[in-house]
Amino acid sequence: MDRLGSFSSDPSDKPPCRGCSSYLMEPYIKCAECGPPPFFLCLQCFTRGFEYKKHQSDHTYEIMTSDFPVLDPSWTAQEEMALLEAVMDCGFGNWQDVANQMCTKTKEECEKHYMKHFINNPLFASTLLNLKQAEEAKTADTAIPFHSAEDPPRPTFDSLLSRDMAGYMPARADFIEEFDNYAEWDLRDIDFVEDDSDILHGRRSAPPLNLTGLPGTEKLNEKEKELCQMVRLVPGAYLEYKSALLNECNKQGGLRLAQARALIKIDVNKTRKIYDFLIREGYITKA
Ligand SMILES: [Zn+2]
Ligand SMILES: [Zn+2]
The missing domain is CATH 3.30.60 (Wheat Germ Agglutinin (Isolectin 2); domain 1)
Structure with missing residues (x-):
């Protein structure tokens, strides 16, 4: 070696x-x-x-010296190593770049040689066959049998199923990553003006929230009452969000909308309205 x-x-x-x-x-x-x-x-x-x-x-x-043939009289050991390295670097099938990196062989020679000796080589056929069989057996024997238990069922460690379900958290019945983590990205800054949505959807928007008798209302000034009514936010929640945002703003010396959204896990449009209101009224400042 x-x-x-x-x-x-x-x-x-x-x-x-x-x-x-x-x-x-x-x-x-x-x-x-x-x-x-x-x-x-x-x-x-x-x-x-x-x-x-x-x-x-x-x-x-x-x-x-590696200047001797191994698998093929016209390919030296050095070239074999260079080919494997080039396929690793450039990716299987990218024969033009592989050949460019090789320097000593053409694109066609690289592809032909690689396919013959590394893909269609009977030496490796058993391995490929094993993989294929494992693939076929996958659905048959990796299904998780149901038992009533406190702990949720989990796929066997390193099984095909566990790899397919990488990032799945059984206890939360959810994946760590959402299918499309940025699905809402394009919508995050769209503010639905109620008048527009009435026209678009042909329906009335929700009526203002009646604050009568709701706890915390007495702590609100007129503008805050109006906000809570329009945004349909109970005063208790508003006061909680307001103090959280004020705290963070004081700590950071300013607050961005994205930070506000990270702090308040409610409808993003409501967060924006609260944020805009607090900025407008001088409670917080933009970072
Ligand atoms: Zn010596
Ligand atoms: Zn010397």
Whole structure:
């Protein structure tokens, strides 16, 4: 396996020549008697008979090269490694870029060679077959049998089902990520003016909230009462939201609408109206 180390295309991955400290270019020499760590010499130092400490010029040696065919007479080991690396870098099927990175082979050669030796190779067929069988068995044996239990059922760790359901939280019966986390993104700044929605939907909007007898009403000034009526917000909730936003605003030295929305988990249009109102009335300031 030592030889594989020499296939890397980046010369700085290899230790330098022990004789002259230059980067090793293939072919180079590895002493078979010294090391580990391996004792490498470039051809120039080797032919000069370089000796250092224990290493003698009559030591047996290996010629390190990946310039030999492995799977196909016209492909050197170096090229095989470069191809695998290029497919990893550029992605399977991106043969043009693979060939560009390879430099020594055409797009067609890369594709043909890769398909022949790495995809359609009977050596790997058993593995692919296993995968296929596992895929077919997936629905059959991974279904979770129902038992009444306090703890919700969970797929077996590392099963196909558990991977399919990555991010699913059984106890919350929900996924960590929403299917489309940004589905509401485009709508977040749209404010539905009640008059418009009446025209659009042909229906009356909800009537103003009657505050009579609602707790907290006595703590509101006239403008706040009007807001609570129009936004249909009970005074108790309004006062709670107001104090939360004021607190945060004081802490941060200003507040953005997005921050307000993070604090108050209600209908975003209501939050905006409350936010705008508090800005307008000078209770909070924009960040
Ligand atoms: Zn050297
Ligand atoms: Zn040696």
